[in-house]
Amino acid sequence: MRAFTYERATDPVAAARAVAQRPGARYIAGGTNLLDLMKLEVETPTHLVDVQDLGFTRIERTPQGGLRIGALVTNTDLAADDHVRRDYAVLSRAILAGASGQLRNKATTGGNLLQRTRCPYFYDTNMACNKRRPGSGCAAIGGYSRQLGVVGVSTSCIATFPGDMAVALRVLDAMVETIDAHGQTRSIPIAGFHRLWEDKPQQDTVLAPGELITAVTLPPPLGGQHFYEKVRDRASYAFALVSVAAVIQPDGTGRVAFGGVAPKPWRVEAAEALLPQGADAVTRQAFEGATPTKDNDFKLPLATRALAYVIAQAKA
C-alpha cells in the first residue's frame, strides 16, 4: 500500500473539491473494496478523503412516494429497513445475497455502486489489465474466464460488475444523486451509471472526477412479487456466477435484470417485455450478441434456467 495523506471531510462540497483538485485523491467510506485493492496496489491513491461524517445516513420517503437512501447507509441498514423489506424486497434480497454480515455492516450504498470488478487478472498486478493499467492489454482474454462477462464486454476487457445491490436498483429504476466540487447536483439514472467497457475499461462509471454520490432514490413501489435469485458455487459469501433480479406482476409482466454477466447490471427492456412468453424468450433477446468464452458459456443457459425458476415461483 502506497503512502497517502488522510483527511476527514465535514462538508460535501469541500470534500468534492478536495478530491477534484488533487490528482490521486479518493473518497473512502466503508473501505471494504478500496483498502482491499490498495493493499495489492491495484489502487494507489495518494490522498484519502473520509466521508463518514457527511451525514448521508438516512432513509426517507420522497414527496413522490418513493424512497431516498443516503449514500452512507450501510448495506445492513438498507436491507433491514422496514420500507425496503416491504416495498422493495428485491433490493433487500439482493443485498442480503451479497458478501458477509461483517462486510454488509461496513459497506455503504454509494461505495457498493463503485465496487470494482473481481476479475483475477485485475487483482494480480503482474498481469496485463487494461482496467488497471490502460493500454497494457487484457490477460483475461484467453485466460481463466469462468467468472467473467458474456455480454456487453469488449475486446479490451471482459470483466463484470460484481455487485448484487446495483442489479436490484436497476430493475427498480433507481437514480443516483451526486454533488460536485462546485456544489452542482445531478441525478443519474442507474441505467446509465455504469459504463460498458468499450475502449475505456479503466472507467467504471460516468462519474466525473471528484463527483460524490450523496444518495440513491427509488421511484414509488412497483408492487408485484420481488425476487433475487443468485447462483454461485458455494451457498454463501461468494460472487454470483449469474444472478437474476426480478419484479413480476400478477399478469406475468415485469422487469428483470441479470448480474454476473456484464460490465453493468444487465437489463434489456425489450427482452423483459417477453416475460409472459417465458424465460427462453427473455434471455434469447437479452443475451443477443453475447460473446461468451469456453469457460463461461454456461452462463447463458444458467441465466435462462435461473429466470425460469423465478417465473415458476411467481406463478406458484
Added chain:
Amino acid sequence: MKFNVPATNNPIDRMSVVGRAQDRIDGPLKTTGLAPYAYEHREAANPAYGYVIGAAIAKGSFRWLNLDAVRAAPGVISVVTAEDAGTLGKGQFNTVKLLGGPEVDHYHQAIAIVVAETFEQARAAAAMARVDYDRAQGRFDLDRALKAAPIVGNGGQPATVGDFGAAFAAAPVKIDAEYTTPDQTHAMMEPFASIAAWQGDELTIWTSNQMIDWGRGDLARTLGMPKEKIRFLSPYIGGGFGGKLFLRTDAVLAALGARAAARPVKVALPRPFIANNSTHRPATRQRIRIGATPDGTITAIAHESGSGDQPGGGPETATGQTELLYAGANRLTALRLAVLDLPEGNAMRAPGEAPGMMALEVAMDEMAEKLGMDPVAFRIKNDTQVDPARPERRFSQRQLVRCFSEGAEQFGWSRRNAVPGKVRDGRWLVGMGVAAAFRNHINRTSGARVHLDPDGLVTVETDMTDIGTGSYTIIAQTVAEMMGVPIASVKVKLGSSAFPVAAGSGGQWGAANATAGVYAACVKLREAVLQSLGFDASDALFEDGHVRSGNRSTELRKAAAAGRLTAEDRIEFGELAEKWQISTFGAHFVEVGVDAYTGATRIRRMLAVCAAGRIINPKSARSQVIGAMTMGVGGALMEELAVDRRFGFFVNHDLASYEVPVHADIPHQDVVFLEEADDKANPMKAKGVGELGLCGVAAAIANAIYNATGVRVRDYPITLDKHLNQLPPLT
C-alpha cells in the same frame, strides 16, 4: 520401547480417561485469543517486519533486478536476495529452492525479502522492486505433459498381480473410465509465518510447522549451519493440512532478513501469495478399469494415475488404496509423472488416497450400476481380509463391512431409489451416495519426556505438534491414564526442538504414534516411581493420584519428594507392519440436493462410520472427521486451483476466488466410531482418523449427485456447469 509383538493388556485398557470425550485442554486459551501463534510471540524484543517479494513469471530468469528504490524507501533496514544470502542449501524435503534468483522456478517463488521498521513500510517498499525478466517456455499443461510421461517406481513398469489384461478382456461385465481431479490448495487459516531472532550464531525461530525436527533440520541445511544451533518453536499452529509439513519461505527469509537487519524479524506470507508460493495437492488424470462376473465378483481391477511436479518431485500416489481395498485376482496399478513448471506439488491431507478415492469410489458406483447391484452390496461382496497381492498378510483389523452395514442402517440407505433422477423435493433433485473410506496407518518413531514433580504435577514434553488435531488433550489423557492422575494434574508442552523428537503431525500418524511415545516414557516414569517408593512392579496400580500394590497405597507425588523424577523414552516399531496390513476404514453416506433449475448442489445429510482402532478422545476425533468431511465437500463441489496454461500460475490465488466451504454449505454431520482396538498398531491400540474422514467423501457426493440427476460427472469439482445442459428438462 520397541514395539515388535502385539500389545497385551496394559494400563491404557482401563479406559478411565483415554477413550472418554474430553474438552480440549487448550480450549480456554484458544477461545479467548490467548494462545500464541507464530507471528504473535513477544519474546524477541523490537522486531522488524519482513515482506517477501515474489517472482512475476513462472519460468525464466531476471535480466536485472533493481532494488534501489526499495532500499531507499522509508523505514527500510535491509533487503536480501539470493545474491546477498550467499550459498544456500536446499532442504531435503523441499523439491524447489525457497529463495529463487536469478533463475525462477515457479510463479511467486520468493526472490527477495525487504525488512523495514513497520509492516506498512515493508509492504510498500517491496512493491518498488523493479525486475526485468526473461521469460522461458514453461511446461504448464498437465494433459500434454502426461502424453510422454514415464511410469515411476516399480522399475518403470505397472505393478501387477495375476494377469490383468487377460482377465479384464474376459470379464463379462466391465467399465473403463477416466477421472480428473484438480490442483488444490491447503488454505489453512493461519498464513505461513515466522519470527526469527539471532543471538550470535544461534537462531531462534517461532514458526508454524507440523514437523519440528524436519523443519529444524531443513532450516539448518538451507542456512548451512549446525542443527543444534537452531531453536525451532511451534506451540500453536493455525492449520496445516500438509502445507506446513515442510520448511517454507517464511522461515528461511525471516532468518536471512534477521541476520541482515541484525534485528529479530517477523514475516507472514500475504494470502494472495500463498497458493503459488507454497505447495499444493497436484491434479491427477486417472483411468480405472474394473471387470467382474455377473454376480459382482471383481476379477480384474486396474488403476492408473498421472500427475505432474517440478523437476525432482514426486507423483501424487493416487493408486495406493486400489492395491488393498477390494478383492480381485488380477490387478494393475501405475503412476505416471510429468515434469511441470507449476509450483511444487506435495502432500495435502491424505495425499494419494484423497484424490485416488475420488476416482476409485465413483468407478465402484458405476460398476455396481452396471451389474445391477446395490453399491453397498457390491462393495461388501468384494471385501478382503488379506492383502490381495500377498494373501499371507492379513489386515490387523478390518471392519469395512460393518461400517457399510451399520452406516446403511443408520442413514436409511434402503430408502434410496436406485434409479437415478427420480426423487424430487420442490426445486431439488435428491440423491444418495455412498463410498468407502480407506487410509493406511503409518508407524513412526516418537519420543517424549515425562517429569513428576513433588507437588504431584506431571509434565510431558515432546516436539509433537497440535495443528487442531487435539494433540495437547490426547497426550494429557494418555499421561493421566498411565500415571493415574486427573487431567488437571498434567501439563503438556509441545512443539519445541528442546523436547524429544516425536512423530509430528501428518499422514494421520500423529495421534497414535505420539501418544505411544508418551506411553513409552510413562512406562519408564512408572518404573522410576516404583523404585523410588520401593514398590514391587508386578502388580502396582496407578490410580486416583496414588500407587497401590497389595495392601500398600502411597500418594504418587511422594515418589518425587526428594526431587523431580524424569523419564524419557520413545516408541520404535519392529516388523509387525510388515507381517500385518494396518489400515483404517470407513463408509461415507451423503444425501444431496441438486437444484433442478441451476444445477447447483447442496449437501443435505452426511454420515461417516469409521473403524480406526481405539479412539483416544471421541470428541476431538469426531471433530477431525467432520472437518475432513467438510474438506471433502469442498473437493467435490468447489475447490480447484485454476491453471493459466499460458503464464503458468494458479489464477485464483486468494480466499475469495478459491472457494472453500462456508457455514451455509455444511449441514449437521453425523459420525460413528466402531469399537476397535488394534493390538498390532501400538500399545495405545490406536490408529488415526483425520485423513480417513476425507477419503471417499467427494466420491460419495459425486455418487449422490449422479443418483439425483442421472448425469455422471467424472471431472472434479462437480460445479453446475458440468451437468447443467444434461439435467432433466424443466417442466
Added chain:
Amino acid sequence: MVDWPRLKLSRRGVLAGTTVTAVAVGAPAFTEASAPPAAQPVPTASVTFSVNGRERRLALDPRTTLLDALREHLHLTGTKKGCDHGQCGACTVIVQGKRINSCLSLAVMHEGHEITTIEGLGTPDRLHPMQAAFIRHDGYQCGYCTPGQICSAVAVLDEIARGIPSHVQDDLTASPRATAQEMRERMSGNICRCGAYSNIAEAMADVAGDNA
C-alpha cells in the same frame, strides 16, 4: 554457481516496473506504464478509541488497519489475520456494537469508537457463554479462526434479536429466528478450514437456547 545479473541502471531510461519479455505466449505480456513516485515518509496520524472498555491513544502510519493496530500496536493478538482482504472473517471484531472485518478498515477511521475484541468478551477464568459453548461443543480445531467465529457468533445472535433479516429468510418482513439455517447463513463470512461448522452451529444453538 550461476552468474548473478548485474544491476544496470537506466539501461532503458527510466526503469519501469516489472517487465516481462514474453516467449511464445499468446496473450499480451505485461509492461508497467509508470514507476511509482519515490516514497516519502508520511506523518503519523493520531487516533483515540476504546478497546474492551479501555481508552487507547495511538500515533499511527495512516495505512495501519484496525487489525494491525490491535495486533502490532496494542498486542491484542487474539484478533487474527487470516487473509487481510475481507475473505475469511478471522479478523472479526465488534465496533459500535456491530461486527466488522478489522482488516478492511483503517485505524484512523475509528476515532471515538468502542471496540470489543475476543479478549474483551471473556478470559480463561471468566469465559463468555459463547466461549464456554465453543469449548463444550468442540467448535474449533486449530483455533486460528476461532476468535473471529466467536465475535461473529455473539454479534449474530444480537443481529437476530434486533431483527436484521438474512438471505435465507422466506418472509422478509417477519422477525428472524435463531434456527440452524439462519445461523449457518449468517456465520458464512467466517471461514473455518478445519471444518468445525457443524459444532459451531451447535454451540450457538446452545447459547441461543439459554437466552430464549
